[in-house]
Amino acid sequence: MGRQVCIASAGFSEHASKRSDVSMPELVSEAIEDCLKKVPSVSINDIDAFVNGNMPAFEGANIPELWMTDWMGARNKPLMRITTGGTTGGSVAIGGYYTVAAELPGIDTILAIGFEQQSQGDTSTGLASVAYGEISVLNTLGITYDQLTQLLSAGAAIGVASYQATNYMRRSKITEEDLARVVVQNRHNAAKTWWAHLKMPDLTIEDVLETPYISYPLRYGMVCPASDGACAMLFTTEQKAKDLCDIPVYVNGVGSVANETGVLGYNGSGAGQLDTSEQLGAKKSAELAFGQAGISFPRKEIDYAEVYSPFPNQELMWIERLGLFEENTASEMYENGVTALNGELPINCSGGVNSTNAIGASAMERPAVAALQIMGKASNQVPKTVHTAIGHGWGGVINLITMMVMSDKPTRKIN
Amino acid sequence: MQKVGIVGYYQVKLYSDANYGRYEMIFEAVRGALDKAGLKKKDITTVISCTNDYYDGRTISNSFAVEAGGAYLADESKVEMDGAHALLYGMMRILSGNHKLAVIWAGSMASCFPYHSARLFETDPTWERPTAYVNDITALGFQMRAYMNKFGVSAEEIAGIAVKNRKNASKNPLALKEAQNPNLTVKDVLNSETYADPVRELMVAQPCDGVAALLLAPEKQALKITDKPVWITGVGYNQDAYYLGDRNLAESKSMELASKMAYKTAGIKDPLKEIDIAEIFESAAHEELILKEALGLTDKGEGPSLNSEINGEFPINPSGGAIGGNPPCGTGLIRIIEATKQIRGEANGYQVKNVNKAIASGQIGMCAQNNIIYILEGGN
Numbered sequence: 001m002g003r004q005v006c007i008a009s010a011g012f013s014e015h016a017s018k019r020s021d022v023s024m025p026e027l028v029s030e031a032i033e034d035c036l037k038k039v040p041s042v043s044i045n046d047i048d049a050f051v052n053g054n055m056p057a058f059e060g061a062n063i064p065e066l067w068m069t070d071w072m073g074a075r076n077k078p079l080m081r082i083t084t085g086g087t088t089g090g091s092v093a094i095g096g097y098y099t100v101a102a103e104l105p106g107i108d109t110i111l112a113i114g115f116e117q118q119s120q121g122d123t124s125t126g127l128a129s130v131a132y133g134e135i136s137v138l139n140t141l142g143i144t145y146d147q148l149t150q151l152l153s154a155g156a157a158i159g160v161a162s163y164q165a166t167n168y169m170r171r172s173k174i175t176e177e178d179l180a181r182v183v184v185q186n187r188h189n190a191a192k193t194w195w196a197h198l199k200m201p202d203l204t205i206e207d208v209l210e211t212p213y214i215s216y217p218l219r220y221g222m223v224c225p226a227s228d229g230a231c232a233m234l235f236t237t238e239q240k241a242k243d244l245c246d247i248p249v250y251v252n253g254v255g256s257v258a259n260e261t262g263v264l265g266y267n268g269s270g271a272g273q274l275d276t277s278e279q280l281g282a283k284k285s286a287e288l289a290f291g292q293a294g295i296s297f298p299r300k301e302i303d304y305a306e307v308y309s310p311f312p313n314q315e316l317m318w319i320e321r322l323g324l325f326e327e328n329t330a331s332e333m334y335e336n337g338v339t340a341l342n343g344e345l346p347i348n349c350s351g352g353v354n355s356t357n358a359i360g361a362s363a364m365e366r367p368a369v370a371a372l373q374i375m376g377k378a379s380n381q382v383p384k385t386v387h388t389a390i391g392h393g394w395g396g397v398i399n400l401i402t403m404m405v406m407s408d409k410p411t412r413k414i415n
Numbered sequence: 416m417q418k419v420g421i422v423g424y425y426q427v428k429l430y431s432d433a434n435y436g437r438y439e440m441i442f443e444a445v446r447g448a449l450d451k452a453g454l455k456k457k458d459i460t461t462v463i464s465c466t467n468d469y470y471d472g473r474t475i476s477n478s479f480a481v482e483a484g485g486a487y488l489a490d491e492s493k494v495e496m497d498g499a500h501a502l503l504y505g506m507m508r509i510l511s512g513n514h515k516l517a518v519i520w521a522g523s524m525a526s527c528f529p530y531h532s533a534r535l536f537e538t539d540p541t542w543e544r545p546t547a548y549v550n551d552i553t554a555l556g557f558q559m560r561a562y563m564n565k566f567g568v569s570a571e572e573i574a575g576i577a578v579k580n581r582k583n584a585s586k587n588p589l590a591l592k593e594a595q596n597p598n599l600t601v602k603d604v605l606n607s608e609t610y611a612d613p614v615r616e617l618m619v620a621q622p623c624d625g626v627a628a629l630l631l632a633p634e635k636q637a638l639k640i641t642d643k644p645v646w647i648t649g650v651g652y653n654q655d656a657y658y659l660g661d662r663n664l665a666e667s668k669s670m671e672l673a674s675k676m677a678y679k680t681a682g683i684k685d686p687l688k689e690i691d692i693a694e695i696f697e698s699a700a701h702e703e704l705i706l707k708e709a710l711g712l713t714d715k716g717e718g719p720s721l722n723s724e725i726n727g728e729f730p731i732n733p734s735g736g737a738i739g740g741n742p743p744c745g746t747g748l749i750r751i752i753e754a755t756k757q758i759r760g761e762a763n764g765y766q767v768k769n770v771n772k773a774i775a776s777g778q779i780g781m782c783a784q785n786n787i788i789y790i791l792e793g794g795n
Contacts, residue, residue, distance in 0.1 A: 001512035050654075056468045060540070066784055067538065076654070076668060078676075084492060085474070292513060
């Protein structure tokens with residue numbers, strides 16, 4: 001059952017902390033235009049179906065696709081909305097893949113769209129109810145709402161991420177300097193990506209370490225910005241993709257796995273996990289996606305990776321948990337230039353989420369950039385030829401992972 | 416399209432103010448569906464949930480239901496529309512060949528949130544939300560008025576739909592108690608409080624608490640799991656324009672297009688003859704008529720003349736429909752479960768005789784902006 005699915009194009013809006021010059025639908029249509037511009041024979045009328053998503057709480061708009069219908073060209077077209085928090089973009093991309101793979105009659109070419117205009121709302125407020133974990137459970141343990149504010153939610157997601165960072169640092173024996181090195185590489189890469197937000201071509205490790213702590217060990221200079229932006233991807237059948245572009249990118253494997261523990265586990269939700277850097281969900285997601293794609297040695301077979309890391313410790317953690325490097329060796333790879341633009345396994349050459357974070361779009365921008373790297377059309381293109389790449393997303397409370405494995409050849413077996 | 420098998424289902428009883436928690440409800444539904452099908456947690460390969468962060472009152476609300484919904488370390492996602500749309504995504508995952516057993520669960524607890532405030536956040540934030548003049552309540556009024564004016568349908572005929580559905584609901588043990596009324600008359604409906612003129616309160620599908628779960632499998636696996644599989648042989652979904660002024664509210668173009676897609680897939684030429692019953696998600700009584708006509712069961716404006724009682728010519732909503740209980744996000748999935756029950760002969764008390772093919776529909780948005788419809792068939 002099913003059929004091969006290809007990515008024929010991907011596009012972005014310009015990202016900034018305040019895109020006050022456009023409304024949310026205009027922001028979305030910017031990404032759609034950039035996506036369709038790369039495949040001139042496809043017009044918005046040729047789109048058979050839409051898959052959409054953003055973080056519903058951040059702009060105070062529930063199911064915005066309803067009133068954005070006409071702006072996206074979706075009037076009287078099939079449309080599905082998928083939201084899974086930080087992974088929304090990744091989940092939408094995976095939804096786009098499944099919409100084509102399912103072989104529904106009349107649905108061949110679809111647009112997947114992820115977006116966020118954070119300047120229109122308050123992300124920290126939106127995230128508060130996530131970071132607090134299971135409020136009622138923590139209350140029964142004697143932790144009051146005030147204490148929760150101090151414990152978990154300092155700077156919204158960062159409150160949880162700092163636990164993850166210290167867990168990871170304990171395991172891998174890395175220093176703050178190692179974290180800063182990751183940031184510097186990302187911001188330098190962002191400077192060469194047209195749509196990126198924090199472009200800092202001259203940033204140094206010392207600059208990063210001079211900024212104040214938000215929550216130890218994460219400093220102001222290490223964390224992602226809050227961006228306005230959108231991303232769109234064009235998924236279609238193998239045959240149509242071959243007509244549309246020189247190098248169609250096959251989606252060979254996908255996965256979306258969580259090991260959140262909520263009320264039933266009585267752990268006080270995901271944030272209450274004993275070691276948040278263990279990441280069973282990431283391992284399982286990678287196992288699923290690599291399994292479908294027939295990849296047995298990710299370290300050897302993957303040429304490029306885009307991972308979702310608002311915080312530098314996560315970038316190190318993900319590339320280990322996803323099987324690209326041995327545990328506790330990621331930091332060395334940054335020191336030795338393995339992950340740089342011209343390295344053996346370049347990571348996040350778009351600058352990553354660390355430099356640009358329009359949440360509902362972020363997890364889609366990962367597979368979108370990875371696909372463009374395979375096509376040779378990325379904004380900050382790596383010099384070597386990329387055959388196989390991954391795009392990863394992180395969300396949920398602390399652990400819901402999306403994975404997409406892409407290649408210039410079909411390797412997924414169709415039964 | 417290859418057919419996909421429905422191999423299990425479970426719906427918790429609907430309450431206007433349930434005396435148990437959201438996660439317990441989700442667990443009961445998912446566990447109930449697995450138990451009834453004789454399956455275990457380890458058999459699940461993918462889980463698609465359907466909730467809404469505004470309805471649940473917290474961001475990424477699905478991430479707290481991972482364990483309760485059977486999704487721990489399973490390939491999961493969430494569709495933030497109607498449960499019927501979540502089923503579509505589950506179906507796509509089965510059809511892709513990547514998955515062998517999909518759990519779809521959907522629902523929420525309207526007793527825990529101000530439903531109409533949450534719905535207000537679905538309106539255009541620049542032009543409509545500040546005045547709140549156009550909202551899910553007033554939109555129903557506009558829609559019913561447009562329908563009555565265009566086709567000369569009377570308020571009595573529309574009230575008759577509410578009477579039928581509330582009578583049907585009284586035979587459905589899982590329906591909302593407040594919605595069940597075997598002795599209701601058209602006069603009672605017309606004399607109930609004004610909801611949004613000309614809609615009366617008893618015509619409206621009342622938001623309530625409830626969760627439902629459904630299991631999907633590919634053909635081969637489905638035949639191993641159950642000897643009474645129900646097959647999805649067609650699906651169609653479509654989104655209308657948003658602005659009410661851009662739409663003909665007396666009709667439903669999105670449902671027309673969705674049903675066209677579904678009928679084509681399932682090879683249906685004459686739905687009235689070939690299909691035995693329909694379970695339609697109607698936000699209010701008049702919407703059942705509009706959607707019935709959009710489905711091609713009658714001509715436009717002729718909806719009331721087709722007898723849709725349980726023993727009528729073409730039964731619609733024998734379970735009581737959404738008027739029999741409307742747990743936000745769950746309602747569409749419950750329609751599919753009810754149609755499945757009719758085909759399997761498991762609708763005790765409101766079973767229609769000899770049902771082999773059924774329609775079930777879901778929707779979201781004001782005046783059913785986005786519709787989804789399934790064709791279900793019995794037989795091995």
